Amino acid sequence: MTTNTHLQARSGVAAPAPTAVSVRDTEAGNVHVIRRLFHDYVRDQWTTFGAALVCMIVTSAASGTFPFIVNYTVKHLFLEKQAGMLAIVPLLVIALMTIRAISWYGQQTLIDSVGERVVTAAQRDLFGGLIQRDLASLNAVHSSQFVSTMLYDATLMRDAITRGVAAFGLETAQLVAFSAAMIYEDWQLTLIALVVLPPVAWAMERIGSSMRRASTRSMEQTGDLATSLSEALDGRRIVKAYGLESHFAARASKRLSTRLQSMLKVVRRRAAAVPTTDLFAGLVFAVTLYYAGFQSLHAKLELNDFMAFLTAMLLALQPVRNLSQLWPVVSSGVAAANRVFAVIDAKPQIVDASNARELTVRPAPQGGSVKFQNVHFSYRDHAPSIADVSLEIAPGKKIALVGPSGAGKSTIFNLLLRFYEIESGTISIDGQDIRAVTLHSLRRNIALVTQEAMLFDETVAENIGLGSLGASRTEIETAARNAAADEFIRHLPQGYDTRVGEGGLKLSGGQRQRIAIARAMLRNAPILLLDEATSALDTESERQVQEALTRLMKDRTTIVIAHRLTTVLDASRIYVLDHGHVVESGSHGELIACGGLYARLYQHDFRDRPEQP
Ligand SMILES: Nc1ncnc2c1ncn2[C@@H]1O[C@H](COP(=O)(O)OP(=O)(O)OP(=O)(O)O)[C@@H](O)[C@H]1O
Numbered sequence: 001m002t003t004n005t006h007l008q009a010r011s012g013v014a015a016p017a018p019t020a021v022s023v024r025d026t027e028a029g030n031v032h033v034i035r036r037l038f039h040d041y042v043r044d045q046w047t048t049f050g051a052a053l054v055c056m057i058v059t060s061a062a063s064g065t066f067p068f069i070v071n072y073t074v075k076h077l078f079l080e081k082q083a084g085m086l087a088i089v090p091l092l093v094i095a096l097m098t099i100r101a102i103s104w105y106g107q108q109t110l111i112d113s114v115g116e117r118v119v120t121a122a123q124r125d126l127f128g129g130l131i132q133r134d135l136a137s138l139n140a141v142h143s144s145q146f147v148s149t150m151l152y153d154a155t156l157m158r159d160a161i162t163r164g165v166a167a168f169g170l171e172t173a174q175l176v177a178f179s180a181a182m183i184y185e186d187w188q189l190t191l192i193a194l195v196v197l198p199p200v201a202w203a204m205e206r207i208g209s210s211m212r213r214a215s216t217r218s219m220e221q222t223g224d225l226a227t228s229l230s231e232a233l234d235g236r237r238i239v240k241a242y243g244l245e246s247h248f249a250a251r252a253s254k255r256l257s258t259r260l261q262s263m264l265k266v267v268r269r270r271a272a273a274v275p276t277t278d279l280f281a282g283l284v285f286a287v288t289l290y291y292a293g294f295q296s297l298h299a300k301l302e303l304n305d306f307m308a309f310l311t312a313m314l315l316a317l318q319p320v321r322n323l324s325q326l327w328p329v330v331s332s333g334v335a336a337a338n339r340v341f342a343v344i345d346a347k348p349q350i351v352d353a354s355n356a357r358e359l360t361v362r363p364a365p366q367g368g369s370v371k372f373q374n375v376h377f378s379y380r381d382h383a384p385s386i387a388d389v390s391l392e393i394a395p396g397k398k399i400a401l402v403g404p405s406g407a408g409k410s411t412i413f414n415l416l417l418r419f420y421e422i423e424s425g426t427i428s429i430d431g432q433d434i435r436a437v438t439l440h441s442l443r444r445n446i447a448l449v450t451q452e453a454m455l456f457d458e459t460v461a462e463n464i465g466l467g468s469l470g471a472s473r474t475e476i477e478t479a480a481r482n483a484a485a486d487e488f489i490r491h492l493p494q495g496y497d498t499r500v501g502e503g504g505l506k507l508s509g510g511q512r513q514r515i516a517i518a519r520a521m522l523r524n525a526p527i528l529l530l531d532e533a534t535s536a537l538d539t540e541s542e543r544q545v546q547e548a549l550t551r552l553m554k555d556r557t558t559i560v561i562a563h564r565l566t567t568v569l570d571a572s573r574i575y576v577l578d579h580g581h582v583v584e585s586g587s588h589g590e591l592i593a594c595g596g597l598y599a600r601l602y603q604h605d606f607r608d609r610p611e612q613p
């Protein structure tokens, strides 16, 4: 429970139930998936891929000549004793080995470079696709599940292409060639031998699909495991303080054991392919021998013909074996590709309308009014979170939202930023419906300061610069000065170029907040959404943060989720929310006078705060 609370607090919105990155095995036609893999990721590397295939053919042709060389040597050197052959044969062997070595090297590097490029391209698409999604579907993705898809599935996909599909063509070609030789020798015997192919194919498909399921399961479990590891590390302060080390070690161990079972299943399925093929091959041998023996007893089959047939059949066995080993690799690759494509294909639900215009907001004091009219909204599968809410903020003014926890205050922000689509009613900025304008222009006009200042592990300057990409150093420093952050930043070891550590861990709470305020300052948007930090700062940092905020709010339309009396007192209007409804609104004095929810909240909450005037 403690870890959850911690995570919720960090994300700013209630943490969703952990669900996987759509890791269902969609059983989309394998051929279709493989075709798409090639179309999306291999097509632009056709020359490299083709060159690799040529190298493969050279390699196997070179290997294929060795039996003939042996044959040749035995015949001319040992049987016919031709002295001239003595120099030629070793030279021939060396030449062939050299060709084989070069083509082998070429095949390996070319195909693997195709594979690595496929992985990188798929990973680029995966993250690019994910980060473009809307908040709701992003919340539904468990980050660790996504990381395992990103890191492992992309490599399974690569193996399917490099090991699987590339070798597939070659082995099939060999199989066709040897089968042709068999038919040439004795078509009836060939027919008997080939009868076994459908059951082999059936068995391989069974093994393959069972393997796909096991690999999907083990993927999910890898995600679960990664989640439990990263949670425990994220929440390390709580883990240590509450002495939960063994609890989390046991949880990790349990997930590891579950995952082990699936992994072992994959191992067993993968290992089953070759012996299954061999069993069927043994069956073919037995039947062929029986039939051939029967024929020879009746003097219908000559020994030399049978020997030739047997040689071709033995040679054909290797490609069959290789193909049966490829299938599991291709199978897991297809399962992985299904998961990867599911992430890439997920389309954002909230998109620009086809005729969306740019939102234009005139600078305060003329522009920047915000209006909610009878807005209804509920999160998926939940009771209404916002019911019939109407709010109005005049340009450049400030309103405060107050209300008990879960009342819907943060939801109002989510709706104005169009993170979620409202069910009915309208939200407009300067008379323009937010659904009729582009998402980009909407969000460019809004600066959000969240409860927990979110810093990234970059330098201080870069963290502030995120407010307006491409801002100059001077602009960044001006923003920091306005946010009362310049002084402490200059005292950091590398000043503005100090890295802040994961989540800004190397800075104090108040410092983090001022950097977040500087970022919003730099954004210079006409509308400001401010979710006040609930965590109490000491009086001095509190004063500095307040100062920074006051400067930030000047000349901007501000909606503040208020936890402090100072903020409420100078708001032009206070809206009191409860269970998604606006239950009261007015100035501080009016609300106190009417003795409702606000008055009670005030008594319990604000009155005890140190800011009380
Ligand atoms: N992502 C979400 N998915 C489903 N329900 C949510 C989600 N976010 C919030 N809720 C639900 O919507 C309601 C309003 O939540 P909201 O976050 O707006 O409350 P709040 O007023 O900001 O509370 P607090 O003061 O604790 O931050 C709550 O009942 C909450 O459980």
Ligand SMILES: [Mg+2]
Pocket: 012, 409, 410, 411
């Ligand atoms: Mg909230």
